[in-house]
Amino acid sequence: MPEPSLPTVPQLAALCGSEVQNMTLRIVTETGSTNADLLAETTQLQGPTLLWAGVQTAGKGRAGRRWHSAADATLTFSLAWKFALPVQALAGLSLAVGVTVVETLISFGVDAQLKWPNDVLRNGNKLAGILIETAMDKTDRQSIWAIIGVGINLADARNLSAQIGRTVADASGLERVRLMAALLDAFSKALPLFEQQGFKAFAPAWNALDAYAGQAVNILDQEKILQHGDAAGVDEAGRLLLDTAQGRIAISAGDVSLRIREE
Numbered sequence: 001m002p003e004p005s006l007p008t009v010p011q012l013a014a015l016c017g018s019e020v021q022n023m024t025l026r027i028v029t030e031t032g033s034t035n036a037d038l039l040a041e042t043t044q045l046q047g048p049t050l051l052w053a054g055v056q057t058a059g060k061g062r063a064g065r066r067w068h069s070a071a072d073a074t075l076t077f078s079l080a081w082k083f084a085l086p087v088q089a090l091a092g093l094s095l096a097v098g099v100t101v102v103e104t105l106i107s108f109g110v111d112a113q114l115k116w117p118n119d120v121l122r123n124g125n126k127l128a129g130i131l132i133e134t135a136m137d138k139t140d141r142q143s144i145w146a147i148i149g150v151g152i153n154l155a156d157a158r159n160l161s162a163q164i165g166r167t168v169a170d171a172s173g174l175e176r177v178r179l180m181a182a183l184l185d186a187f188s189k190a191l192p193l194f195e196q197q198g199f200k201a202f203a204p205a206w207n208a209l210d211a212y213a214g215q216a217v218n219i220l221d222q223e224k225i226l227q228h229g230d231a232a233g234v235d236e237a238g239r240l241l242l243d244t245a246q247g248r249i250a251i252s253a254g255d256v257s258l259r260i261r262e263e
Contacts, residue, residue: 015181019188092199092238
């Protein structure tokens, strides 16, 4: 496997705005999982911390699925952020992160959209994934660490699609260091806003970016259909709204999946 070309921390910092200057920035060529690394370090972290890896050999996605990472073809990182909130107040955080990622990609000319609960799509195929894990702050029981893992396919979608057996999208042509700096700038504004107002501050933007709005969909749990209806966006708690024959219902994320319903 070729060594991924990565910037130095000073090179990344030089492209970031003033709000990012209080973050700890770390860049490594390879690791198992950036989420796992930061989760293991929460007792030592002094503040917001980025861990960007050129390659993750044991990256993971939602429901324990493997996240495939390739040298120079993906942007994979985790951001540790401490919230002065109880864990239940983090409901909707992954959706707010999705809004932040998609709006940043759009600023680079990438026509990205969102799929509930935590996928980023381009032309109907997965472009990026988000995985958030939490850990209690052992010195401050009123706070909790969120480890925000993001993986974005930047190139080589055809080879990656063949490798994993399903079609994925990419955002080729983007300079990783500039995208990373823009994401950090965006997170430095979005995460404090989430702490203050919760997901309701992001719900209108999420609904404007919803790839499945108005479409007939199935809600599945381990490939078994639980519900079907027309997707109607999300509410202020981040729950999927589904218009069914019995009326509108709200579905929490859990481990369920959303699929277009085949007629």
